[in-house]
Amino acid sequence: MSTTTTTDNQTPTNLSADTTNDEARPPDFSTAAKRRREMPTAPVPEIAKGPEVSSAGYAMEEIADCIFWLGDGQYQSMFVVSDEGVIAVDAPPTLGNNILRAMRRVTKKPVTHVVYSHQHSDHVGAMSIFPDNVPHYAQRFTANRLSSLADPLRPVPTEVFDDTLTIDVGDHSLRLDYGGANHTEGNIFIYAPHQRVLMLVDVIFPGWVPFSNLALSANVPGFINAHEQALTYDFDKLVSGHVTRPGTPEDVHVQLEYVTDLRVTAEAALSSVDLGKTMAPVDTGNAWAVFRAYLDAVAAQTADELVPRWKDRLGGADVFTLPNAWAMAESLRLDLNSMGPFGITP
Numbered sequence: 509m510s511t512t513t514t515t516d517n518q519t520p521t522n523l524s525a526d527t528t529n530d531e532a533r534p535p536d537f538s539t540a541a542k543r544r545r546e547m548p549t550a551p552v553p554e555i556a557k558g559p560e561v562s563s564a565g566y567a568m569e570e571i572a573d574c575i576f577w578l579g580d581g582q583y584q585s586m587f588v589v590s591d592e593g594v595i596a597v598d599a600p601p602t603l604g605n606n607i608l609r610a611m612r613r614v615t616k617k618p619v620t621h622v623v624y625s626h627q628h629s630d631h632v633g634a635m636s637i638f639p640d641n642v643p644h645y646a647q648r649f650t651a652n653r654l655s656s657l658a659d660p661l662r663p664v665p666t667e668v669f670d671d672t673l674t675i676d677v678g679d680h681s682l683r684l685d686y687g688g689a690n691h692t693e694g695n696i697f698i699y700a701p702h703q704r705v706l707m708l709v710d711v712i713f714p715g716w717v718p719f720s721n722l723a724l725s726a727n728v729p730g731f732i733n734a735h736e737q738a739l740t741y742d743f744d745k746l747v748s749g750h751v752t753r754p755g756t757p758e759d760v761h762v763q764l765e766y767v768t769d770l771r772v773t774a775e776a777a778l779s780s781v782d783l784g785k786t787m788a789p790v791d792t793g794n795a796w797a798v799f800r801a802y803l804d805a806v807a808a809q810t811a812d813e814l815v816p817r818w819k820d821r822l823g824g825a826d827v828f829t830l831p832n833a834w835a836m837a838e839s840l841r842l843d844l845n846s847m848g849p850f851g852i853t854p
């Protein structure tokens with residue numbers, strides 16, 4: 509066949525020319541991902557750093573009287589030691605059985621109550637380490653989701669509430685409040701009023717920008733509103749479920765400033781992006797390519813403006829501001845009707 513003839517006739521010069529053509533083509537996805545991870549990232553600012561994680565794989569701090577914070581450098585959980593037993597909140601698999609080891613260092617009392625912040629496995633995928641015959645608390649949306657998933661590692665909650673519920677155990681109490689959908693439907697505020705500790709998972713990221721795509725929030729306006737809701741609580745310490753250290757009210761204020769900046773900048777970009785220039789190289793017969801071009805351009809313009817303002821203030825601003833801008837722009841379009849060039853046809 510002619511293919512064989514062509515190959516046989518290729519000279520080293522031709523082969524070299526072919527290689528050049530290969531390099532001129534866009535890289536495959538794996539090569540593009542490799543290039544991106546090899547690019548240097550901005551130095552992590554001091555505010556993003558936390559206590560050292562020991563060789564045991566976790567750090568523990570008594571952040572208020574008998575309330576213990578656990579962290580492994582990425583994930584966090586909390587437990588409360590009362591004079592009658594231990595209330596455990598969440599069990600990230602990466603902390604796993606280290607949660608029980610940490611408890612044994614500070615108390616001989618058993619776990620008597622278990623609380624789900626929300627249903628995501630990365631925060632509660634090790635709940636099965638706790639006794640299965642003690643009450644398990646969750647908001648109704650979380651409980652329904654866990655019921656339908658039927659995961660033995662996340663036992664179905666036995667105590668289900670809609671709006672608010674207080675757990676009283678001996679000399680301690682924890683209030684569980686639901687303020688509407690944010691990161692997920694059913695993601696709750698967990699509050700110890702006497703010790704002034706608030707736990708809110710996957711919303712605030714102390715010292716860091718939110719995780720990719722605004723923490724994959726099910727409801728972005730609810731996610732933004734949850735910042736204001738958090739600030740209505742009287743608290744000194746925040747357990748946020750993620751990253752390196754316990755948080756403070758100041759961390760909530762700073763992140764609210766970031767998401768507000770993101771929102772205002774993305775809102776402007778939705779209308780100001782140069783559509784002619786953006787669409788010039790695009791196959792306009794490809795509906796998805798048209799949308800991708802527009803949304804990518806909006807997110808890129810937003811991130812180009814934000815990253816210089818935030819890279820020294822919050823960790824990972826250069827890593828996740830682009831996908832955060834993409835998620836914010838989509839929410840502005842779909843939740844808040846900022847349709848830019850895709851508004852009502854006159």
Ligand SMILES: [Zn+2]
Binds near residue numbers: 628691
């Ligand atoms: Zn989550």
